[in-house]
Amino acid sequence: METMLKGTGHQVTIAPESPVVVIGEKINPTGQKRLAQALRDRDMGYVLALADRQVSAGADVLDVNVCLPGSDDTVLLSELITILGSHATVPLCIDTPNVRALAGALPLVRGKPLVNSVTGEENSLKSVLSIVRDRGAAVIGLTMDERGVPGDAETRLAIAEKILERAAKIGIPAEDVVIDPLVMTVGADPRAALVTLRAVSLIRTSLGVNINLGASNVSFGLPDRQTINQAFLSLAIGEGANCVITDPAKLTLTIRAVDLLLGRDEYASRYIARFRDPHGAATS
């Protein structure tokens, strides 16, 4: 099953046995004071440079989240989407819990974007899916619902099935839904990663859809998070995850190493190119 995304200059395909698609997560003011200030000041040059740095570091898609604490992101998201659309050529991933902001921004995106995200909650299914369908976008489906994130892989599979059914019912094909089985913090729950890895495998095998994962939640509160994140990504890709939302500067080389080991980089050319130019200095 192939999930096709389009930017103004690049098409990206998420598919089994293809190299893992990297979504750059850094356009998100959470925990990034300087970016938060730049967004408040409408310092779009700062944001565009952040976009460029991520693409140079290996991002295939850019996540765009402009939610500032205590403020409505409706206007800002539309403004940024417009400016990014005439600057960055990769597909965008529109990331907001604000349905009004999503509805306003999505028609402004050029190409075919990804929407981050819908959940199994009735409110979310009702409001998000029709916006996605009307725009002809793809969407990330998070395996959580009114009761939160299930503690077992089987219930996460059931929520993924529900999201896919509801999407199909209004005309969104399964290939336009990327399921994110969610990873919690292993420091808080020793089975957190294990359950996610099982959910990846179960959902991939049962439903055949593409699988996205965040790479850094898992190590929250633990030392040397990079080593844990590298190990987790390797395990998750081994189980079938083929799209990762992460800081590309930190984890793209590991992702390319896993692709190489899984036979998706025949002459090690992508791995070696990333090693030679880890932050894309020559192209940025």
Next chain:
Amino acid sequence: METMLKGTGHQVTIAPESPVVVIGEKINPTGQKRLAQALRDRDMGYVLALADRQVSAGADVLDVNVCLPGSDDTVLLSELITILGSHATVPLCIDTPNVRALAGALPLVRGKPLVNSVTGEENSLKSVLSIVRDRGAAVIGLTMDERGVPGDAETRLAIAEKILERAAKIGIPAEDVVIDPLVMTVGADPRAALVTLRAVSLIRTSLGVNINLGASNVSFGLPDRQTINQAFLSLAIGEGANCVITDPAKLTLTIRAVDLLLGRDEYASRYIARFRDPHGAATS
């Protein structure tokens, strides 16, 4: 299935769902000029310090290989085993292709050692297994035979079955055979790692035995071998490998991270202890 090894002060168990057992590979003069010279000079203090450093860095077992180019290791291996046996408390892994050296050294080892290795070759099966049985040791079975290392996982499984059958026939139980499905260099063959990962999964599922792997062959000739080795080990442990022969100073933290992610380190205590004291400075 549990493979139990004994040193003079430590017992080590290789078992599914248990933390991965680390075999320190550094007592091996191949590519280590200083160690080669120390062995020629009978500078045992140097070798014992190398043993201590590996244990401090997380080695549960010490591989002992004293094969110097162009010389017979029979006398040296027995000498070193005797000295190590009154110094190191962890189990030893006796590593020699020289059957006479193995036969001479094995009775001198205290506890219950591991023998590295037998293959599916008729000569090897005939000469090595009886020595292993007579000493009550455990043995690593390499999935290769007269025709070399098979290019597919199914033939590696067949060789593993053959080794186990021949071992059983002379009285070595399956739990005393650890199968090593062998990893070749991914730079030379893009399917090399994939075939090994499939063999790990196939052998683990079909035969239920414990699985050993070397961690560094896979990245030979490629840049940033550490990133590739970390990714490969994560994938391999995810498929069921539970014993790794490696440089503990380089890869133990990744191995502890994978154990943590797979729910084998409940309070992250082993991971955090290794992070705090990566080379065991406080205990060496």
